[in-house]
Amino acid sequence: MIAYQLSIFAEDKPGKIAHLTSVLGKEKINIRATTISTADTFGIINLIVDDPKRAEAALTKAGVTVHLRSVLAVLIDDKPGGLDSLMQLLYQEGININNAYGFVLESSKKAVFVVDVDQTQKTEKLLEEKGFKTLDTLALSAIEPTHNVK
């Protein structure tokens, strides 16, 4: 299954994230996970939220440059080696990761690892074949993470 991440283009200056969180807070959108990549004078803020379509609409309305980007939210075991089994598989298959981040679902049991890869569909198929579960937006919004980890 394919999940959606909000990717937001922002200049590298104070107040950019505060603007986003203020819009999303008012819209009662829950943020599950965030990462930021910065290049020179600009950056991209990535958000996993419970309702990406509604969040996209609200942010666009507020003048934010936002893109809904398909990512894979892979369910992994929250235990030593849990992430490693996923990474070894992607490595063996020669899949390059553009961006990745994770958050714990249930401490010591389940975690979600979000990966942004070039060939999303192909990778999803491969993961399913190898027994990994990928979550879609609905599944992501139904779960209650305990805390976020980068």
Next chain:
Amino acid sequence: MYWEKDVETINRKKLEAFQLAELKDTVIRAEKSYYYSKLFKEKNLSPNLLKSLEDIQKFPFTTKDDLREHWPYGFIAVPKDELVRMHSSSGTTGRATVVFHTASDIAVWSNLLARCMFMAGMRKNDVFQNMMTYGLFTGGLGFHYGAEKIGALVIPAGAGNSKRQIQLMMDFETTVVHVIPSYALHLSTVFTELKVDPRKDTKVKIAFLGAEPHTEKMRCKIEEIYGYKAFNSYGLSEMNGPGVAFECPHQDGMHIWEDSFLVEIIDPKTLEPVADGEEGELVMTSLQKEGMPLLRYRTKDLTRIIPGSCPCGRTHRRIERIKGRSDDMLILKGVNIFPMQIEKKLMEIPDVGTNFLIILNRHEFNDSMTVKVEVSKKYFAGDIKQLESLRKKITEELKGEILITPKVDLVEPDSIPKGEGKAVRVIDNRQE
């Protein structure tokens, strides 16, 4: 103290009679070019209209656009095989204008530069280091020929390579330099780095500052750092290049060589002449040029005639240092840049929005250009690598066009404030 005393101190009445005779010859010569012959026919103009100098006003202005539209040979007034040299306005590619010289033009131009340099104090026994770009740009070769005409020893150092410049200056005991003012300031930081004191460790006593408008304050700063006298130089490729106007030892305005150029100052809006002392756009008619005579050429440079006579005894009037431009041309590190060139390049890249902003900064004597470019909404796909490659692409494209590497900042769509009517495209933060 005069290179040509008769010419430099000629009384005004004689000068004006000389100008009128030269003007008639120039108009007769100009009529041989494709552009002016067509224009004269269309507007029913003829050299016979010229009974006094004021009659030049019966002729239309010539603009840079006219030169571009009749690129490359539409203005040449001699058979092509009479031409010995081509030059181009400083560096720019897309909107460059070309000029041509006959052997006699080169001789006249060299003599004008010799007159300028001699006036500022350069002599046969001087060692002249020409720190200007050689090539299409007129500043390098123009001064080179002028200095050789005086008989000085010329070091054709060219631009850049600061450490070598300093080495040459010390090894050959340079006494006179020709330099872009912003480069002179930059070079002073290299002197400091090398622990060389330009005031004590070099023998330079005269500098010619050219190719870039600068303020009196900047001149004083350069003189203070180097301990030499710095003279302001004015010229443009359409009127040969440097050597059009130059400061005398009194350093109060630049004598514009009226035996070679007929000067008008006009109001750039009404195009009417303004009185001496009032600021306006400098308009010039060449009086000596053979290869490519130009009538009433609009320089777009803003200045004024300084009223009154100069204690140096020269009767050629003085213009004040250039205050700015009546168009939007920018001068950065001696290179002429039009915002339109940047706009045109950006429009060719589909992934950028239409808005952009040029910001010019001066940091530690170094001028730089930042171009803020809006990313198109459609283009943005949340991929940082894609944005980075777009930024590189824009930088390369712009560098190819303006020959200066700008810093490109990608910004959000619609984040650049739009100006009323004509968008504000340039912010110039270059202060002293």
